[in-house]
Amino acid sequence: MIENAIFKALADPTRCAIFEKLATGSMNASALREGMTISQPAMSQHLSVLKSAKLVREERQGRFVNYEVDPEGLALIAGWLAKYRAYWPARIDALKALLKEMDQ
Amino acid sequence: MIENAIFKALADPTRCAIFEKLATGSMNASALREGMTISQPAMSQHLSVLKSAKLVREERQGRFVNYEVDPEGLALIAGWLAKYRAYWPARIDALKALLKEMDQ
DNA sequence: ACGACACATAAGCATACACTTATCTGATTC
DNA sequence: GAATCAGATAAGTGTATGCTTATGTGTCGT
Numbered sequence: 563m564i565e566n567a568i569f570k571a572l573a574d575p576t577r578c579a580i581f582e583k584l585a586t587g588s589m590n591a592s593a594l595r596e597g598m599t600i601s602q603p604a605m606s607q608h609l610s611v612l613k614s615a616k617l618v619r620e621e622r623q624g625r626f627v628n629y630e631v632d633p634e635g636l637a638l639i640a641g642w643l644a645k646y647r648a649y650w651p652a653r654i655d656a657l658k659a660l661l662k663e664m665d666q
Numbered sequence: 667m668i669e670n671a672i673f674k675a676l677a678d679p680t681r682c683a684i685f686e687k688l689a690t691g692s693m694n695a696s697a698l699r700e701g702m703t704i705s706q707p708a709m710s711q712h713l714s715v716l717k718s719a720k721l722v723r724e725e726r727q728g729r730f731v732n733y734e735v736d737p738e739g740l741a742l743i744a745g746w747l748a749k750y751r752a753y754w755p756a757r758i759d760a761l762k763a764l765l766k767e768m769d770q
Numbered sequence: 771a772c773g774a775c776a777c778a779t780a781a782g783c784a785t786a787c788a789c790t791t792a793t794c795t796g797a798t799t800c
Numbered sequence: 801g802a803a804t805c806a807g808a809t810a811a812g813t814g815t816a817t818g819c820t821t822a823t824g825t826g827t828c829g830t
Contacts, residue, residue: 566682572673574818585750591777604819606778625776625827631753640754643743646689649735650744678788695807708789710808729797729806 564616565642568635571615576600577608581617581631588630590623668720669746672739675719680704681712685721685735692734694727 572578576598583594595605609629612618617635621628676682680702687698699709713733716722721739725732 563679563682566677566679569673569676569682573670573677575667575670576818578667578670578673585753592775601820602777603779603821607818610778622827627777631750633753636747636750636753639743639747643740643747646735646740649689649737649740680788696805705790706807707791707809711788714808731807 565638567615568617568638571611571617574608574611576604577612580605580608581612584618584629585631588628590626590628592626594629669742671719672721672742675715675721678712678715680708681716684709684712685716688722688733689735692732694730694732696730698733 572581579598580594583598591602591605591609594609595602598605600608609618609620613620613632615635616632616638618629619632621630676685683702684698687702695706695709695713698713699706702709704712713722713724717724717736719739720736720742722733723736725734
């Protein structure tokens with residue numbers, strides 16, 4: 563049940579915000595911390611959780627560690643969602659937007 | 667941040683299992699409880715959480731309450747996912763499966 | 771080799787959460 | 801209208817989780 567770890571990781575609003583920030587471009591932990599009132603260890607712990615949920619992956623660059631979105635986690639969510647396609651109504655806006663995005 | 671409530675709701679494995687069982691067909695709380703070792707109040711509480719996350723909706727039927735999957739929650743997840751389309755690689759299997767499903 | 775820096779880990783603490791038992795509400799049946 | 805049944809709510813409890821401060825690890829520049 564890896565999806566469970568993913569949902570657990572995204573359940574925390576701080577972690578969700580970190581992920582969204584990372585989605586605007588990969589960066590290191592210190593850069594991520596800028597603009598957020600969060601201690602260095604807290605950031606490290608959050609990144610660790612996101613990493614083991616496959617939502618984020620790291621790449622050592624000398625003294626820095628560059629973090630980036632890991633597509634695997636997103637794909638796992640997409641896979642989970644696909645199981646319930648039978649319940650998607652034809653005209654929910656968000657879904658329509660998704661379909662349009664994917665169509666191109 | 668309604669998505670946050672959704673992720674929080676799905677973060678619990680018991681709740682996840684309830685949702686999956688409900689996805690096989692709508693039923694009342696007692697029927698849901700069959701086969702699961704879970705107390706009646708626990709089930710009621712879990713359903714309440716799923717309901718406020720828009721993953722499940724209820725329909726009173728006399729003395730019973732019929733629960734069913736609420737497509738709105740699924741659509742919200744789909745909407746959240748769509749924001750990160752840029753990160754989806756072309757060849758992740760789960761994504762391919764999803765696309766194929768949606769294509770038809 | 772030493773100091774500085776980026777980040778990870780350890781340990782402790784306060785709150786959140788999932789569970790329990792007990793009780794309440796509301797609808798059906800006799 | 802009393803008993804019964806489906807389900808909700810209340811109150812209490814143990815554990816998980818997110819935070820903190822303190823310290824450890826590894827890399828760079830001098």
